[in-house]
Amino acid sequence: MSLSTAVLRIIPGAFILNSGIGKLGLPPEAAESLQGMAVKGVPPLKQLSREQFGKFLSYGEIGVGTALLLLFIPNKIAGLVLAAFSGSLVSMYLRTPGMTESDGVRPTQDGTAIAKDSWLLAIAIALILWRKSK
Template identity: 70%
Template sequence: MSINFRNLVLRTVPGAMILNSGIGKLGMPREQAEALQAMAVKGVPAFEKLSAEQFGKFLSYGEVAVGAALLTPLVPNRVAGAALAAFSGPLLSMYFNTPEMTEEDGIRPSQEGTAIAKDSWLAAIALALLIGEDRKDD
Protein backbone atom coordinates (compact mmCIF):
# COMPACT_ATOMS: atom_id res chain seq x y z
CA MET A 1 0.00 0.00 0.00
CA SER A 2 1.42 3.35 -1.00
CA ILE A 3 0.50 6.58 0.71
CA ASN A 4 0.10 9.70 -1.36
CA PHE A 5 0.74 13.21 -0.12
CA ARG A 6 -2.89 14.32 -0.64
CA ASN A 7 -4.18 11.62 1.69
CA LEU A 8 -1.38 12.22 4.17
CA VAL A 9 -2.42 15.86 4.50
CA LEU A 10 -6.14 15.06 4.66
CA ARG A 11 -5.64 12.49 7.39
CA THR A 12 -2.67 13.60 9.51
CA VAL A 13 -3.72 17.07 10.61
CA PRO A 14 -7.29 16.26 11.72
CA GLY A 15 -6.15 12.87 13.03
CA ALA A 16 -3.54 14.43 15.30
CA MET A 17 -5.94 17.11 16.52
CA ILE A 18 -8.77 14.66 17.25
CA LEU A 19 -6.45 12.13 18.91
CA ASN A 20 -4.98 14.86 21.13
CA SER A 21 -8.47 16.08 22.04
CA GLY A 22 -9.56 12.56 22.96
CA ILE A 23 -6.48 11.90 25.07
CA GLY A 24 -7.09 15.19 26.87
CA LYS A 25 -10.62 14.06 27.74
CA LEU A 26 -9.65 10.66 29.17
CA GLY A 27 -10.73 10.54 32.79
CA MET A 28 -12.41 13.94 32.60
CA PRO A 29 -14.21 15.14 35.73
CA ARG A 30 -17.96 14.55 35.96
CA GLU A 31 -18.70 18.28 35.72
CA GLN A 32 -16.83 18.56 32.42
CA ALA A 33 -18.61 15.49 31.04
CA GLU A 34 -21.98 16.95 32.10
CA ALA A 35 -21.24 20.26 30.36
CA LEU A 36 -20.12 18.55 27.15
CA GLN A 37 -23.11 16.22 27.27
CA ALA A 38 -25.52 19.14 27.66
CA MET A 39 -24.11 20.64 24.46
CA ALA A 40 -24.01 17.31 22.60
CA VAL A 41 -27.66 16.51 23.37
CA LYS A 42 -28.65 19.45 21.14
CA GLY A 43 -27.16 17.58 18.18
CA VAL A 44 -27.86 14.00 19.22
CA PRO A 45 -30.77 13.80 21.68
CA ALA A 46 -30.04 10.11 22.39
CA PHE A 47 -26.92 11.17 24.33
CA GLU A 48 -29.27 12.24 27.11
CA LYS A 49 -29.88 8.56 27.94
CA LEU A 50 -26.25 8.10 28.97
CA SER A 51 -24.91 8.96 32.39
CA ALA A 52 -22.27 11.70 32.47
CA GLU A 53 -19.59 9.07 33.09
CA GLN A 54 -20.77 6.94 30.17
CA PHE A 55 -20.89 9.97 27.90
CA GLY A 56 -17.40 11.08 28.95
CA LYS A 57 -15.97 7.64 28.17
CA PHE A 58 -17.89 7.44 24.88
CA LEU A 59 -16.62 10.85 23.80
CA SER A 60 -13.00 10.41 24.83
CA TYR A 61 -12.66 6.84 23.51
CA GLY A 62 -14.50 7.82 20.33
CA GLU A 63 -12.14 10.71 19.67
CA VAL A 64 -9.11 8.52 20.33
CA ALA A 65 -10.47 5.87 17.94
CA VAL A 66 -11.28 8.35 15.14
CA GLY A 67 -7.92 10.10 15.52
CA ALA A 68 -6.06 6.78 15.49
CA ALA A 69 -7.99 5.58 12.42
CA LEU A 70 -7.03 8.73 10.54
CA LEU A 71 -3.38 8.39 11.54
CA THR A 72 -3.08 4.68 10.74
CA PRO A 73 -2.04 4.18 7.10
CA LEU A 74 -3.43 0.63 7.02
CA VAL A 75 -6.96 1.96 7.55
CA PRO A 76 -8.45 2.58 4.08
CA ASN A 77 -9.39 6.16 3.21
CA ARG A 78 -13.08 5.35 2.95
CA VAL A 79 -13.13 3.74 6.40
CA ALA A 80 -11.23 6.67 7.91
CA GLY A 81 -13.57 9.06 6.06
CA ALA A 82 -16.64 7.24 7.38
CA ALA A 83 -15.28 7.47 10.94
CA LEU A 84 -14.61 11.18 10.50
CA ALA A 85 -18.09 11.71 9.03
CA ALA A 86 -19.63 9.92 12.02
CA PHE A 87 -17.62 12.23 14.28
CA SER A 88 -18.28 15.51 12.45
CA GLY A 89 -21.97 14.92 11.73
CA PRO A 90 -23.13 15.30 15.34
CA LEU A 91 -20.93 18.40 15.74
CA LEU A 92 -22.66 20.05 12.79
CA SER A 93 -26.05 18.91 14.05
CA MET A 94 -25.30 20.52 17.41
CA TYR A 95 -24.21 23.69 15.64
CA PHE A 96 -27.37 23.99 13.55
CA ASN A 97 -29.66 23.03 16.46
CA THR A 98 -28.26 25.61 18.87
CA PRO A 99 -29.70 29.01 17.89
CA GLU A 100 -27.10 31.04 19.79
CA MET A 101 -24.35 29.48 17.64
CA THR A 102 -25.63 31.04 14.42
CA GLU A 103 -26.63 34.45 13.17
CA GLU A 104 -30.31 35.06 12.48
CA ASP A 105 -30.00 33.28 9.12
CA GLY A 106 -29.30 30.00 10.94
CA ILE A 107 -26.16 29.36 8.88
CA ARG A 108 -23.41 31.91 9.51
CA PRO A 109 -21.67 31.46 12.85
CA SER A 110 -22.16 33.88 15.71
CA GLN A 111 -19.21 34.65 17.97
CA GLU A 112 -20.29 31.74 20.19
CA GLY A 113 -20.63 29.38 17.24
CA THR A 114 -17.33 29.99 15.49
CA ALA A 115 -15.48 27.28 17.41
CA ILE A 116 -18.02 24.66 16.32
CA ALA A 117 -18.61 26.02 12.80
CA LYS A 118 -14.98 25.39 11.99
CA ASP A 119 -15.73 21.69 12.40
CA SER A 120 -17.48 21.89 9.04
CA TRP A 121 -13.96 21.46 7.68
CA LEU A 122 -13.89 18.01 9.25
CA ALA A 123 -17.05 17.10 7.35
CA ALA A 124 -15.45 18.34 4.12
CA ILE A 125 -12.33 16.26 4.77
CA ALA A 126 -14.52 13.24 5.51
CA LEU A 127 -16.30 13.67 2.18
CA ALA A 128 -12.97 14.05 0.36
CA LEU A 129 -11.78 10.77 1.87
CA LEU A 130 -15.07 9.02 1.10
CA ILE A 131 -15.33 10.09 -2.54
CA GLY A 132 -11.67 10.65 -3.41
CA GLU A 133 -9.98 8.58 -6.06
CA ASP A 134 -7.27 6.18 -5.01
CA ARG A 135 -4.96 6.63 -7.98
CA LYS A 136 -2.11 4.23 -8.45
CA ASP A 137 0.22 6.93 -9.79
CA ASP A 138 0.24 9.03 -6.59
Protein backbone atom coordinates in the same frame (compact mmCIF):
# COMPACT_ATOMS: atom_id res chain seq x y z
CA MET B 1 -1.30 6.60 -0.45
CA SER B 2 -0.66 10.06 -1.80
CA LEU B 3 0.94 12.80 0.25
CA SER B 4 -2.23 14.89 -0.06
CA THR B 5 -4.47 12.23 1.48
CA ALA B 6 -1.88 11.48 4.17
CA VAL B 7 -1.95 15.15 5.17
CA LEU B 8 -5.76 15.15 5.16
CA ARG B 9 -5.60 12.28 7.65
CA ILE B 10 -2.56 12.94 9.83
CA ILE B 11 -3.20 16.54 10.83
CA PRO B 12 -6.85 16.19 11.92
CA GLY B 13 -6.13 12.68 13.25
CA ALA B 14 -3.41 13.95 15.57
CA PHE B 15 -5.59 16.84 16.72
CA ILE B 16 -8.61 14.61 17.44
CA LEU B 17 -6.48 11.94 19.15
CA ASN B 18 -4.90 14.58 21.39
CA SER B 19 -8.34 15.96 22.24
CA GLY B 20 -9.58 12.49 23.21
CA ILE B 21 -6.51 11.77 25.35
CA GLY B 22 -7.02 15.12 27.06
CA LYS B 23 -10.55 14.05 27.99
CA LEU B 24 -9.47 10.82 29.72
CA GLY B 25 -10.60 11.13 33.32
CA LEU B 26 -12.84 14.09 32.47
CA PRO B 27 -14.42 15.40 35.69
CA PRO B 28 -18.16 14.59 35.85
CA GLU B 29 -19.09 18.29 35.90
CA ALA B 30 -17.13 18.94 32.70
CA ALA B 31 -18.64 15.85 31.07
CA GLU B 32 -22.11 17.04 32.03
CA SER B 33 -21.49 20.44 30.45
CA LEU B 34 -20.23 18.88 27.20
CA GLN B 35 -23.12 16.41 27.21
CA GLY B 36 -25.60 19.28 27.47
CA MET B 37 -24.26 20.67 24.20
CA ALA B 38 -23.85 17.28 22.49
CA VAL B 39 -27.47 16.28 23.17
CA LYS B 40 -28.60 19.10 20.90
CA GLY B 41 -26.89 17.41 17.95
CA VAL B 42 -27.35 13.78 18.96
CA PRO B 43 -30.41 13.52 21.27
CA PRO B 44 -29.88 9.84 22.28
CA LEU B 45 -26.74 10.91 24.18
CA LYS B 46 -29.15 12.16 26.84
CA GLN B 47 -29.64 8.55 27.97
CA LEU B 48 -26.02 8.23 29.13
CA SER B 49 -24.93 9.20 32.62
CA ARG B 50 -22.40 12.02 32.68
CA GLU B 51 -19.66 9.52 33.56
CA GLN B 52 -20.66 7.27 30.65
CA PHE B 53 -20.76 10.25 28.32
CA GLY B 54 -17.28 11.38 29.39
CA LYS B 55 -15.86 7.95 28.59
CA PHE B 56 -17.85 7.72 25.35
CA LEU B 57 -16.56 11.10 24.21
CA SER B 58 -12.95 10.42 25.15
CA TYR B 59 -12.81 6.92 23.69
CA GLY B 60 -14.74 8.06 20.61
CA GLU B 61 -12.27 10.83 19.87
CA ILE B 62 -9.35 8.47 20.47
CA GLY B 63 -10.93 5.99 18.06
CA VAL B 64 -11.57 8.58 15.34
CA GLY B 65 -8.07 10.02 15.66
CA THR B 66 -6.50 6.57 15.57
CA ALA B 67 -8.53 5.54 12.50
CA LEU B 68 -7.22 8.60 10.67
CA LEU B 69 -3.61 8.07 11.76
CA LEU B 70 -3.44 4.39 10.84
CA LEU B 71 -2.75 4.90 7.16
CA PHE B 72 -3.35 1.24 6.31
CA ILE B 73 -7.06 1.81 7.03
CA PRO B 74 -8.64 2.65 3.65
CA ASN B 75 -9.45 6.31 3.03
CA LYS B 76 -13.12 5.54 2.52
CA ILE B 77 -13.39 3.83 5.94
CA ALA B 78 -11.43 6.57 7.70
CA GLY B 79 -13.60 9.15 5.93
CA LEU B 80 -16.81 7.45 7.06
CA VAL B 81 -15.58 7.40 10.66
CA LEU B 82 -14.66 11.08 10.45
CA ALA B 83 -17.99 11.90 8.76
CA ALA B 84 -19.97 10.34 11.62
CA PHE B 85 -17.93 12.28 14.17
CA SER B 86 -17.87 15.63 12.37
CA GLY B 87 -21.49 15.28 11.23
CA SER B 88 -22.58 15.09 14.86
CA LEU B 89 -20.54 18.23 15.63
CA VAL B 90 -22.09 20.12 12.71
CA SER B 91 -25.55 18.93 13.77
CA MET B 92 -24.90 20.25 17.27
CA TYR B 93 -23.78 23.57 15.83
CA LEU B 94 -26.86 23.94 13.63
CA ARG B 95 -29.31 22.93 16.40
CA THR B 96 -27.89 24.96 19.29
CA PRO B 97 -29.63 28.32 19.77
CA GLY B 98 -27.26 31.26 19.61
CA MET B 99 -24.63 29.49 17.50
CA THR B 100 -25.91 30.75 14.14
CA GLU B 101 -27.08 34.06 12.75
CA SER B 102 -30.77 34.44 11.88
CA ASP B 103 -30.20 32.60 8.59
CA GLY B 104 -29.44 29.43 10.57
CA VAL B 105 -26.09 28.82 8.85
CA ARG B 106 -23.56 31.61 9.38
CA PRO B 107 -21.93 31.48 12.82
CA THR B 108 -22.38 34.03 15.55
CA GLN B 109 -19.35 34.99 17.62
CA ASP B 110 -20.31 32.19 20.03
CA GLY B 111 -20.74 29.70 17.18
CA THR B 112 -17.46 30.30 15.37
CA ALA B 113 -15.46 27.83 17.48
CA ILE B 114 -17.89 25.02 16.65
CA ALA B 115 -18.63 26.07 13.05
CA LYS B 116 -15.01 25.30 12.17
CA ASP B 117 -15.85 21.62 12.61
CA SER B 118 -17.47 21.86 9.19
CA TRP B 119 -13.91 21.66 7.82
CA LEU B 120 -13.62 18.19 9.34
CA LEU B 121 -16.79 17.20 7.48
CA ALA B 122 -15.28 18.51 4.24
CA ILE B 123 -12.14 16.44 4.86
CA ALA B 124 -14.32 13.39 5.52
CA ILE B 125 -16.16 13.86 2.23
CA ALA B 126 -12.86 14.26 0.37
CA LEU B 127 -11.57 11.00 1.87
CA ILE B 128 -14.79 9.16 1.04
CA LEU B 129 -14.75 10.37 -2.57
CA TRP B 130 -10.98 9.97 -3.08
CA ARG B 131 -10.01 7.72 -5.98
CA LYS B 132 -6.57 6.37 -6.78
CA SER B 133 -4.94 7.87 -9.87
CA LYS B 134 -4.39 5.45 -12.72
